[in-house]
Amino acid sequence: MRAIWKGAVSFGLVNVPVRVYSATESHDVSFRQVHEADGGRIKYQRVCSIDGAEVPYSEIAKGFETEDGDLVVLTDQDMKDLPSNSTREIAVQKFVPADQIDPLLFEKSYYLEPDQTAAKPYALLRQALLDADRMAVVTVALRQRTTTAVLRVRDDVIVLQTMMWPDEIRTPDFAIDAGAPTDAEVQMAHLLVDTLAGDFHSEDYEDDYATAVQEMVTAKIEGGEVRRTPESTPTTGEVVDLLAALQRSVAAAREARGEAS
Structure with missing residues (x-):
């Protein structure tokens, strides 16, 4: 670190x-936006909404929008003057x-x-x-x-x-009116809590979505479903080996817990 x-x-x-x-x-799965027809990456430009011209970073300032929708432009010097x-x-x-x-x-x-x-x-x-x-x-x-x-x-x-x-914590603006539960319902709820009671161990949980995406990508690579575009970065095949190793690691972890691969 x-x-x-x-x-x-x-x-x-x-x-x-x-x-x-x-x-x-964060281990969130991230995707690139691409053109479905040819796999080209989608690019975004910084365009002024008034004159339609592309704006360089050197001409971009910070704007504070008022409740009325007006904009107050703050320059770099203004920001330096802040405490x-x-x-x-x-x-x-x-x-x-x-x-x-x-x-x-x-x-x-x-x-x-x-x-x-x-x-x-x-x-x-x-x-x-x-x-x-x-x-x-x-x-x-x-x-x-x-x-x-x-x-x-x-x-x-x-x-x-x-x-x-x-003041950054929001107050819920809705009410819950479900009526008072009966004694029998409360007892059943307590029984359910006791049945599912246990200690929390973070290693008991995994990101199934990320694992599924990784396995899907691995299958597509091994099946030859890879698009080469002029923007693609040449590789030596090491990515495939890494993905396969990750897949084997996931399978081994599941087997250790007695789960089906």
């Missing part, structure tokens, strides 16, 4: 230099019970690694969080903008989770 940010966690008079790493990565925070500090504001924070507020997750000289104070903060069963509410400036976040412990590593601002 590559650190995306360096700074220090400060709580009281204790300062813990840390490196920040993204804790998650920003470039501090490298993750400042602990308070320690709060973990159950007081609605998971709906959580946004992105990052791992914090201590510098070699800060291993002991890092371990101290980690143990304090575990013993108190609390999260540390912090403020941090990521990408030049100050945000609220929390620190918690996961697998002996302190995790920084940025949070949405309260």
Whole structure:
């Protein structure tokens, strides 16, 4: 992993230099838009809606649209004049019970690694969080903008989770009027919960859609259903080998769980 940010966690008079790493990565299946007739990739141009001319990046500015539909153009200088925070500090504001924070507020997750000289104070903060069963509410400036976040412990590593601002959480605008359930219905619901009760293990779940797409692509490649276009990048066949290896890995994992390949 590559650190995306360096700074220090400060709580009281204790300062813990840390490196920040993204804790998650997306494995969503992505597709390119192509012309069905010949496989050519679809390209998009930056065209002005008024004069129809293609606009170079150097002439593109930021526009803020008002409720009336008017546009206020903000130049690069305007953006530089906005208040920003470039501090490298993750400042602990308070320690709060973990159950007081609605998971709906959580946004992105990052791992914090201590510098070699800060291993002991890092371990101290980690143990304090575990013993108190609390999260540390912090403020941090990521990408030049100050945000609220929390620190918690996961697998002996302190995790920084940025949070949405309260006004970014939407309120449901619908009502649910299903009437009060009967005692028999409640008992049956409890029975169903008890029947399906268990512990959560993330490895028990997999992205069936991504696996199915991968298998479909592999089958088409092995069947020779590959279109060569002038834009295609020459390959040495290694992609086919990689896809086959991935397919075998999926089959082995399923076999280990006693599932049919």
